[in-house]
Amino acid sequence: MNAPVMPETLAAPLPDALLDALQRMFGTRLSTTLPVRQQHGRDESVFDVPPPQAVVFAETEAEVAQAVAACAAHRVPVIPYGAGSSLEGHLLAVRGGISLDVSRMDRILRIDAEDLTVTVQPGVTRKQLNEALKHEGLFFPIDPGADASLGGMAATRASGTNAVRYGTMRENVLGLRFVNANGEIVRTGSRAKKSSAGYDLTRLLVGSEGTLGVITELTVKVHPLPEAVSAAVCFFPTIDAAVRTAMQVIQIGVPIARCELLDANAIRAVNAHDKLGLKEQPMLLMEFHGSEAGVAEQAAVVQEVAGEFGGEAFEWATTPEARTRLWTARHHAYLSGLQMRPGCRAVTTDTCVPISRLAENINASIAEVEAAGLPYFIVGHVGDGNFHMAYLLDPALPEELATAERLSAQMVERAIALEGTCTGEHGIGLHKQAFLRDETGDEAVAVMRAIKAAMDPLGILNPGKVFAV
């Protein structure tokens, strides 16, 4: 069992000299008030950890560098903070320290439309970026659901609904600037589409969860808005039928842009929340991007495959307004799902397996949760082999948390046996450290620790995350 890492005892008080130094740098942008600290010490995870001891709001890269250097001088932890939408305890101050909020670093620095790249500060959110891009006929595809910051999305190697076609942050970040543990600024990558120049520090930072550096600038790929976009929902007699349709669509090479699963529980939740009147059956929500002819061709293939698995009641949407209505179901699923059990907290799984093993993983996971009797719902990026099962827990019943953790551990064990991963897109954080070891082995974790020790010898950068240093 993968018990959550327990927070350490309360950290020592912050040194006065550090607070004085931060006060000089940040003035009123240093806060030690409890509400601000609490806001920076709370996330979607189930952990109850004391908030950071102070919060600073950086507005420039130089300020990030100064803050990290000051914390290094006093050996005080620094926890980067973007939009606060991470799910695995990434932002929790388990060793005390300073929350370094970069959300005010929210400028889009350059849009290079001819090269399909943009350069942004880390606090820019994906919706903000897409709003600016649409005037250029471009879009940024990574959509993890929340309106996350791009710095945070890079730090957790986020992906989401469009990853099946456009890849994840791993594929879409071309270069970075970050502040290292000494407070120095490091540049990685370039605006070239490919490079063989030395170690791939860009992709080492992507997914490093704030433990190797504080990202201060990102250059990411963007894409031309497709000439035609078509979305469809389709309902299936069973989850298995929906999943097998998704599997076959991927296996025959349809370049589908989105391929999302909602189970009947999730549909019931969004129907209750948004009065959508959808059939309360397993549903695939798909989107096709391309030329008019290409989209029609893809849609026809998918419709045929779905038909073979009993898929019916196709509903198509080609205008932005009609697509928005269909996507409401997906985008509201998580919050609607939580409202199915008022006052509940959720433990959400994130396994990802090779596409041929997806039905096996989902079917077994459903059998286990049904046997355990916990309320749950499923949403999934099934085109990637990734899905989320949310267990809805009554916080007053600690045995439910234990049950959810047991079910989650069983699912992860199975995903690893199926040659998959414990986390497709949420990251390790506090919650999955034992799973990381199970998945990749002691030797790989030892290499990760050696890199961490080399790049952050004092252990001040988001300590206790990925592995307990």
Added chain:
Amino acid sequence: MNAPVMPETLAAPLPDALLDALQRMFGTRLSTTLPVRQQHGRDESVFDVPPPQAVVFAETEAEVAQAVAACAAHRVPVIPYGAGSSLEGHLLAVRGGISLDVSRMDRILRIDAEDLTVTVQPGVTRKQLNEALKHEGLFFPIDPGADASLGGMAATRASGTNAVRYGTMRENVLGLRFVNANGEIVRTGSRAKKSSAGYDLTRLLVGSEGTLGVITELTVKVHPLPEAVSAAVCFFPTIDAAVRTAMQVIQIGVPIARCELLDANAIRAVNAHDKLGLKEQPMLLMEFHGSEAGVAEQAAVVQEVAGEFGGEAFEWATTPEARTRLWTARHHAYLSGLQMRPGCRAVTTDTCVPISRLAENINASIAEVEAAGLPYFIVGHVGDGNFHMAYLLDPALPEELATAERLSAQMVERAIALEGTCTGEHGIGLHKQAFLRDETGDEAVAVMRAIKAAMDPLGILNPGKVFAV
């Protein structure tokens, strides 16, 4: 100027105890004969370095581990060797040591057609893999020209003609096994399409040029053979017109599968070599993959764009035989080009810039080489912003090497100013170490060195490459 790193003085003789140990492990698969050593100490680069002191031919991962552990015990360098087709001095024994030849580890371990993944030993070559895959209706797209080994292609982050659509080794390696500097086996990644599980060790090893570990197994993505493939050549009045056509094709989002440039010099060379009878004008060689309708649609768009830039004499090929004839020009360009100046050696550049800056980089590079009066030819993966200019040098005239190095340095300086990279796909090796520093800065190189020191504290893994440790 980026003078080549000079080899150190001759290494100390190998310790007898190490030779005895390797003899016990490898028997007749240990060689200290001069021809075998010379064969493992020679590549396409212009460096003249003494050969490795011994060569071992590993047949299993366990043997790789044992060989590395033995070398570590004696602090003797280990240089991984695949197909020997690298271009920047990667395999040269600049500090002496053992060449660890993995070319006999050439088994395709698994083809998981349903998941579009294959798992191979590092000595499997790309042609060998494609031969095995074609019976499954699949292909492996990365084509660097040479029939390189997949281990070597991963180690140099290779790409080539299909990268414009399918990405490079960076995007196509899902997971690895490697032997670290202690002789331990480390696993990275999984067969899942995406993951957020800890630091991205897979992509740290990809492009590490044998300096962080010896790759012993790779799981890579493969792709369904497209339903339709169409290739075309088109001739242009000027290089600039050809390059601007490629730029516009990329910028409007045509999913072209290959987009290669040959200049008139390269065409003259392949005409002389292969009697192809091609017009001796700048040429784009393009390939389209997709459905029948999709391919036709792409081709029509490209033909229109080319026409705007004076492109003419389109020649189409849709059968495999006809395509092979067109691609002969590209695949024979390098060797044909060398034969234009009998006895010559080549210095080949590899800059890659954002697509909008490509014409500027190519045009200025041509003006410089023409002014200097060196024979040259150009081939290029122009859809990626990457091209190679080969300067043809008389080895008896050292001033020609100096001129080529000066021209290469000017081109790199310009590519960096244009926000590109000194190497799109060949790697740093011995040749581009100063360029790496110019490109990414001292801080990033310091991070790379810290990682190298953490993962290989004795400095035995391919020492002197990427940076002189």
